[in-house]
Amino acid sequence: MSTKKVNKIAVLTSGGDAPGMNAAIRAVVRTSVHYGIEVFGVARGYNGMIEDDIFPMESKSVGNIIQRGGTILKTARSKEFLEPAGRKIAYNNLKKRGINGIVVIGGDGSFQGAQIFSHEFDIPCIGIPGTIDKDIAGSDFTIGFDTAVNTAVEAIDKIRDTADAHDRLFVVEVMGRDAGYIALHSGIATGAENILIPESKTDMDGMIASLTEKEKRKKLVNLVVVAEGDEFGGGTEVGNFLKEKLPNADIRVCILGHIQRGGSPSCLDRLIASRMGYHAVECLINGTHNVMVGIVDNKMKYTPLDKAVKAKQKISEEWLKIVKILAS
Numbered sequence: 001m002s003t004k005k006v007n008k009i010a011v012l013t014s015g016g017d018a019p020g021m022n023a024a025i026r027a028v029v030r031t032s033v034h035y036g037i038e039v040f041g042v043a044r045g046y047n048g049m050i051e052d053d054i055f056p057m058e059s060k061s062v063g064n065i066i067q068r069g070g071t072i073l074k075t076a077r078s079k080e081f082l083e084p085a086g087r088k089i090a091y092n093n094l095k096k097r098g099i100n101g102i103v104v105i106g107g108d109g110s111f112q113g114a115q116i117f118s119h120e121f122d123i124p125c126i127g128i129p130g131t132i133d134k135d136i137a138g139s140d141f142t143i144g145f146d147t148a149v150n151t152a153v154e155a156i157d158k159i160r161d162t163a164d165a166h167d168r169l170f171v172v173e174v175m176g177r178d179a180g181y182i183a184l185h186s187g188i189a190t191g192a193e194n195i196l197i198p199e200s201k202t203d204m205d206g207m208i209a210s211l212t213e214k215e216k217r218k219k220l221v222n223l224v225v226v227a228e229g230d231e232f233g234g235g236t237e238v239g240n241f242l243k244e245k246l247p248n249a250d251i252r253v254c255i256l257g258h259i260q261r262g263g264s265p266s267c268l269d270r271l272i273a274s275r276m277g278y279h280a281v282e283c284l285i286n287g288t289h290n291v292m293v294g295i296v297d298n299k300m301k302y303t304p305l306d307k308a309v310k311a312k313q314k315i316s317e318e319w320l321k322i323v324k325i326l327a328s
Contacts, residue, residue, distance in 0.1 A: 008037065008097065008101065009037055009040070009102070011028045011039065011042065013025070013074070013105045013106060014077070014106035014109075015045070015075060015077060017075050018144025019144045019264065019266070019269055020143040020265040021075075021105055023143075023270045023274050024128050024280075025041070025062060026062040026065055029062045031277065031281040037281070039056070041054070042054050043074050045074075045077070045106070045110070046090065048076075049094065054093060066270055069261075087117055087121070100123060101126075102114065102117075102124070103127075103281070104125060108135075112305075124284060124290060126284055126293060128277060129142040130142065131145070132148035135178065137314075138307070138308050141295055143265075145269075147263060148182055149189075151256075151259060153185075159172060167221060167250060169251045172235065172254050172255075173234055173236075173238075173253070173255040175260050176227035178229050179229070180227040182227065183225050183226060184323070187223075191326075193211070194207050197227045202231055226238050238253075239252075283302065292305060
């Protein structure tokens with residue numbers, strides 16, 4: 001690893017967007033400016049690095065963005081960056097500007113790209129966990145999760161009003177292709193009768209038995225929250241299965257979709273993004289390189305990128321037990 005002093009930093013957002021990414025960009029830029037470090041934005045993630053869409057930023061570049069969802073730098077997934085030739089082009093574009101430090105805001109796939117790139121070209125990289133899925137080990141929080149789950153809760157609360165008015169069973173699909181945190185948290189927070197997530201085996205027979213018993217005691221308003229990546233296949237498949245097994249029930253399916261990605265970030269997401277962005281620059285200055293900055297027990301934790309991309313945040317057995325007890 002290079003011991004040269006970092007004096008020019010590039011910041012980019014990669015992978016899926018998440019509310020709070022702009023707050024992290026703002027923190028990286030203004031912390032860099034504070035320390036007299038030149039800072040550059042990279043548009044559209046690694047694609048922009050390859051296409052030379054790199055531009056200088058200053059304090060006023062990030063004015064009035066902390067409250068905005070999405071990312072002013074745009075984001076994308078880059079197939080070219082997966083190849084050595086693409087990464088070489090990206091390196092040359094950084095080199096001609098003298099950029100010798102990178103901050104990547106994204107998920108585990110983005111961190112994997114940063115890890116490989118840093119190893120090949122000896123440029124220190126810092127990862128900031130920006131993903132609504134909250135599935136990265138090494139941090140109690142990921143930027144965007146709090147906003148996304150609160151968006152889901154608000155929507156499900158409104159759906160329950162309609163369910164109650166018509167004595168319906170609603171199946172609500174939330175985002176989470178590989179992780180069930182949004183489903184778990186929003187399901188518990190809205191009193192869902194069943195929560196289906198990729199991390200645990202779906203007991204469909206048990207769910208049918210439970211709903212049948214509730215139907216007998218005239219509990220006709222029920223919510224089933226399903227992560228899109230549940231092993232049974234998501235909201236539509238679960239809804240069709242329930243319609244077949246419970247022909248007397250009035251069953252509707254609602255897929256929340258990308259509404260969960262957008263919107264103004266919550267206070268919590270703005271705070272953690274600002275804190276992580278500040279510490280990412282501090283890491284580059286102080287020689288703590290190739291780590292992901294996270295927050296554990298309200299303290300900063302630095303996880304090596306190679307571990308961050310391999311480990312997944314696991315849902316505890318306690319939460320699964322709580323779901324079963326509270327939904328009875």
